[in-house]
Amino acid sequence: MTPTSTGRTARSRETILRAALDLCAEQSYGSVTMEAIAARARVGKPTLYRWWPSKGVLYLDVVLAEVSERFLVLPDTGDIAADLRTWIRGFLDLFAEPRLRALCVGVVGTAQHDPELKAMVRKAIHDPIRARNQSRIAAAQAAGQLPAMEPDVIEDMLISPLWYRLLISEAPLTPEYADAVVAAVVGVSDPGVRETS
Amino acid sequence: MTPTSTGRTARSRETILRAALDLCAEQSYGSVTMEAIAARARVGKPTLYRWWPSKGVLYLDVVLAEVSERFLVLPDTGDIAADLRTWIRGFLDLFAEPRLRALCVGVVGTAQHDPELKAMVRKAIHDPIRARNQSRIAAAQAAGQLPAMEPDVIEDMLISPLWYRLLISEAPLTPEYADAVVAAVVGVSDPGVRETS
Numbered sequence: 266m267t268p269t270s271t272g273r274t275a276r277s278r279e280t281i282l283r284a285a286l287d288l289c290a291e292q293s294y295g296s297v298t299m300e301a302i303a304a305r306a307r308v309g310k311p312t313l314y315r316w317w318p319s320k321g322v323l324y325l326d327v328v329l330a331e332v333s334e335r336f337l338v339l340p341d342t343g344d345i346a347a348d349l350r351t352w353i354r355g356f357l358d359l360f361a362e363p364r365l366r367a368l369c370v371g372v373v374g375t376a377q378h379d380p381e382l383k384a385m386v387r388k389a390i391h392d393p394i395r396a397r398n399q400s401r402i403a404a405a406q407a408a409g410q411l412p413a414m415e416p417d418v419i420e421d422m423l424i425s426p427l428w429y430r431l432l433i434s435e436a437p438l439t440p441e442y443a444d445a446v447v448a449a450v451v452g453v454s455d456p457g458v459r460e461t462s
Numbered sequence: 463m464t465p466t467s468t469g470r471t472a473r474s475r476e477t478i479l480r481a482a483l484d485l486c487a488e489q490s491y492g493s494v495t496m497e498a499i500a501a502r503a504r505v506g507k508p509t510l511y512r513w514w515p516s517k518g519v520l521y522l523d524v525v526l527a528e529v530s531e532r533f534l535v536l537p538d539t540g541d542i543a544a545d546l547r548t549w550i551r552g553f554l555d556l557f558a559e560p561r562l563r564a565l566c567v568g569v570v571g572t573a574q575h576d577p578e579l580k581a582m583v584r585k586a587i588h589d590p591i592r593a594r595n596q597s598r599i600a601a602a603q604a605a606g607q608l609p610a611m612e613p614d615v616i617e618d619m620l621i622s623p624l625w626y627r628l629l630i631s632e633a634p635l636t637p638e639y640a641d642a643v644v645a646a647v648v649g650v651s652d653p654g655v656r657e658t659s
Contacts, residue, residue, distance in 0.1 A: 295575030370574050373629065377571020378492030383632065391631050412649075417633065418642050421623040426615070428630060429622030432570065434588050435580065436614065445615050452609075454651045 281306040281313065282327050289324070290364040294371025299323075321375040321382040328372055329389060331365060339398050345405040346451045349423060353443045356427050360438055370431060395420060412453040422450050478503040478510065479524050486521070487561040491568025496520075518572040518579040525569055526586060528562060536595050542602040543648045546620060550640045553624050557635055567628060592617060609650040619647050 284305035288297045299320055303310045317323035336359045339352040360366045376383035395417070402419060405411040411419060426446050430436045481502035485494045496517055500507045514520035533556045536549040557563045573580040592614070599616060602608040608616060623643050627633045 293575065374571050374574020377567050377574070377629065378490065387631060412646070414642060414646060418623070418639070418646065421626055421631070421633075422619060422643065422646060425622040425626030426618040429618055429625055432574065432629065433625060434584060434618070436618075442615065445611060446619065449609070449611060449615065449619060449647070449650045452650045453646045454649050 277306075277308060277312070278316065278326075279330075281308060281316075281323075282330050285323055285327050286331065286364060286368065289327075289367055289371065294324070294367050294374075319379070319382070321372060321379050322385065324368060324372050324375070325382065325385055325389060328368055331368065332359060332390075337394055339401055341401055345401075345408075345410040346447060348401075349447045349451065350444055353423055353427065353447055354440060356424060357438055357440065357443050360427065360431055366431070373428075373432065411451065414453065419450060423447065474503075474505060474509070475513065475523075476527075478505060478513075478520075479527050482520055483524050483528065483561060483565065486524075486564055486568065491521070491564050491571075516576070516579070518569060518576050519582065521565060521569050521572070522579065522582055522586060525565055528565065529556060529587075534591055536598055538598055542598075542605075542607040543644060545598075546644045546648065547641055550620055550624070550644055551637060553621060554635055554637065554640050557624065557628055563628070570625075570629065608648065611650065616647060620644065 281302065285297070285302045288301055288305055297320065299310060299313055302320075302323070303313050306313075313323065317326065336355040337352070338355070340348045342348055360369065372382070372386065376386050398420065399416065402411065402416045406413055406416070423446060427438060427443070430438050430442075436442075478499060482494070482499045485498055485502055494517065496507060496510055499517075499520070500510050503510075510520065514523065533552040534549070535552070537545045539545055557566065569579070569583065573583050595617065596613065599608065599613045603610055603613070620643060624635060624640070627635050627639075633639075
């Protein structure tokens with residue numbers, strides 16, 4: 266592929282992803298069709314299907330294009346509680362933007378009926394975040410700043426309450442809520458954990 | 463309505479809900495249609511639509527019929543940690559039965575594209591469980607057996623990790639995992655909570 270056609274391809278992809286995001290913001294995710302995305306982006310439906318086998322997979326790419334570093338990075342200032350608050354509040358900011366909230370809810374909802382998409386979400390989003398946080402969590406545990414639990418349990422306990430409110434209870438996702446969750450996890454005393462493990 | 467027709471109605475509803483559950487077990491939730499449910503239950507499609515406006519709402523009734531007390535009751539033996547383990551392991555049992563797991567995943571997935579169904583799930587399942595647990599949680603807090611956090615935060619932290627693994631990470635839902643989550647929540651020390659609240 267020549268540099269020119271690569272550039273053209275990149276521009277087309279960008280146009281299509283933008284069209285998909287705009288449509289999702291204007292309508293509900295569920296009502297957007299591949300036809301509508303193609304029409305908005307002024308490309309043929311075959312072009313869409315050449316790159317994305319389904320609407321869910323296309324929107325996973327929208328998520329990956331939109332949900333940038335600014336939302337999901339666990340910083341390292343040396344203060345793990347503050348860093349976890351920053352990280353978890355990043356998810357809150359993500360869920361507070363109506364377009365991105367609709368996007369996340371739509372893709373995760375579709376993934377429940379599409380095992381392939383569910384695996385892609387896990388591999389493209391969940392796994393890389395876990396891998397990136399691993400050494401920071403381990404260091405904080407070694408320094409006695411986090412309880413000696415399985416790191417996966419710690420991270421589940423930090424982020425799953427946000428997803429629960431987003432996907433099931435629809436209770437408010439406030440900064441106070443995020444901070445209470447972080448404080449609880451940081452405040453787990455190891456004897457309580459050892460008692461039953 | 464005469465008692466006889468009431469009985470007949472109850473039997474028809476039961477037959478339809480059973481047909482829907484069987485189909486969901488045989489195929490994926492996503493591929494079951496209202497037509498297929500009507501055919502399996504030997505009723506007309508109008509009968510189905512008279513009682514349920516959509517597949518999601520019909521399956522919410524299947525959940526309510528199947529997910530009985532045996533799964534979701536927080537017992538009261540006086541030992542809150544043991545009672546919470548029993549309660550959370552009940553969700554685990556629910557998610558371990560392939561038919562009921564597919565049902566829960568299917569209904570919650572559909573709810574992400576159907577705000578009315580999402581509200582029904584919340585009102586029919588989430589809210590009653592919270593209301594029923596309220597006094598037990600408050601009593602355990604008053605006795606110093608649970609941290610002095612918002613009860614809603616405590617319950618979110620207990621059950622959301624299970625939903626997260628079910629809906630997003632697909633990491634194993636083992637009894638050890640459930641117990642680790644309960645131990646962590648029970649082991650939250652109040653100073654850690656007060657620090658940021």
